[in-house]
Amino acid sequence: MADAEALLAQSHVLEHAAPLALDGGQALTGVRVAYETYGTLNADKSNAVIIFHALTGDQCVASPHPITGKPGWWVRMVGPGKPIDTDRFFIICANVLGGCYGTTGPASLGPDGQPYAMRFPVITIRDMVRAQVGILDALGIEQLHAVVGGSMGGMQALSFAANWPERTRAALVIASTARHTAQNIAFHEVGRQAIMADPKWKGGDYYAGGKGPDKGLAVARMAAHITYLSEEGMHEKFGRKLQDRTEKTFGFDADFQVESYLRHQGLSFTDRFDANSYLYITRAMDYFDLAEEVAGGEGGGRLADAFRASKARFCLVSFDTDWLYPTAESRTIAHALNAAGAPVSFVELSAPFGHDSFLLDVPALDRVIAGFLKQ
């Protein structure tokens, strides 16, 4: 199946000719954006859909992962006859700015031929979107049929609809939020400190040789991974079950299945992700506050004002077991969209998988997405 899907995908790289002006005040030259497309752009270029990926995602939404070889992260959703139908839509999915799958990020070479590392500028969610708007410009796509994203992808979808209000007819935001809360920031800060505490991080200059801060990155991933699952889901999946043993060892091995699972999640993550990218992308998420952005400073903005100019239809989806971006966050967005007079549908789906529900087998989500995009 992965091979069949792969045939549908085309890989591209956009090179930004002009420097990309960033929210932090700097301009980044020579920005490259790696992206995949699926399906065919129609004659009037009206059937394009951008899918924005989440924190540790990539552009291979429905094609095999370049490192692990696993099927694309949303292959259940994107393909012929699937909810995001490649027979009907022209799908674009780009690696985010700051990422490590071909788009310019901290591992990329700067103008001096050395990796940026921590000289890479701190970016925002809007900067990520900015880099991807360049794809639309290059392809001559005036207006998208829709923008779609879950989690950090949803933040980008919101940012796109707010900042480029004429350029999409619809925005589908799943398991996301209009701003990072103190608890969201706190978990990310633990991850960053875990990476920075690893002596192999070397202030970010670990690209020259040997391994990077794999141990710190694994701990960061473990901490984050807990927030992606629900307490109930973990209980059902693991409970207090032991791993390949019948009795506790009275030692520090991974006696419990949940320990073994988390260790595996941490270790395998280091094979496919750059630690500095993790720092920059989590920072962008923590900085995200759409209301604040509208106000042009710290605090005080009204979220509704972010959507005043938008002509898009919105669809918001939350999951009842998601405690990372709980339903209340989507409700806040729905209220703001109502206040701005934007058409919005909002549904909380019941699914046991916590935040990760948007990536997993939740047939109700398939129906919501298919229905919303068909309009």
Place this chain on the structure above:
Amino acid sequence: MADAEALLAQSHVLEHAAPLALDGGQALTGVRVAYETYGTLNADKSNAVIIFHALTGDQCVASPHPITGKPGWWVRMVGPGKPIDTDRFFIICANVLGGCYGTTGPASLGPDGQPYAMRFPVITIRDMVRAQVGILDALGIEQLHAVVGGSMGGMQALSFAANWPERTRAALVIASTARHTAQNIAFHEVGRQAIMADPKWKGGDYYAGGKGPDKGLAVARMAAHITYLSEEGMHEKFGRKLQDRTEKTFGFDADFQVESYLRHQGLSFTDRFDANSYLYITRAMDYFDLAEEVAGGEGGGRLADAFRASKARFCLVSFDTDWLYPTAESRTIAHALNAAGAPVSFVELSAPFGHDSFLLDVPALDRVIAGFLKQ
């Protein structure tokens, strides 16, 4: 106030003459238990109360902390005329086995004169209680007026009531649980991996000189600390407020107050806690499952059976914002006590501080404790 309280405290060390038989099958020789007492034991030795401390607590429940000099961790609850009234009760609070405040733990010297480090046996909550029962034996206290504990202290109180059913007339269990869930284990495993990932941990053999794995321990503490606070409480206290600045720096400094707060929590913790103790105590908590213990093996036990022999009155207190050991965990214990025919009162208190509510200004808790102990 701290000085006045200090006058009431007496410091003691119990030396176990016999080896302490542990749940893991080993026997630990030369066990020392450091404890404080407050108030006066009456003539018939009927007014003694044990307070069990939590994961990172210590015996200085109402006397200045030996390292930080701060007032005792429950000074609001323990003292003359306070809910745990030192004018009326003889209070005992001991550092747990595996701890780092005078009771035998991984930093203690083994029979060969070298620190145990990771040669220290893995212990259980029941082993911690066992070491403290020795204090009662030494003082000739047949039966306690009550055992009291919050969080891990509550686990010890439950273990005491279940395993030494004749030796207390009452058990007060606050913000606790009868078993660690998959999510509880997961958070602890992140902390342990953070410590073990620090090269200064050196397989536990860091006592000889220099600093231990402070960076790893700080990360462990940061991750754990998030679980002690409620999302709402963090939002109210920190929100997205910036730390000593008016604009985001577009860097990796602690821009947000919550980052600064967490970093401080992590760093200051390393001044007062031994990393190996953190490993052993979290392991004991993860192993805790009172129903499983009763069944004598892995899984399958009935929690009610743990309390069949108990003659004690029970009081269970949970907090509505505690997501570490949420109310449902206390309810499970209440149901088991009901099934065992034990007298039990159970109250969920409303407080904004999450799990840490048991340590903070929650007047309703003061009233519950005072009322329960007066009976």
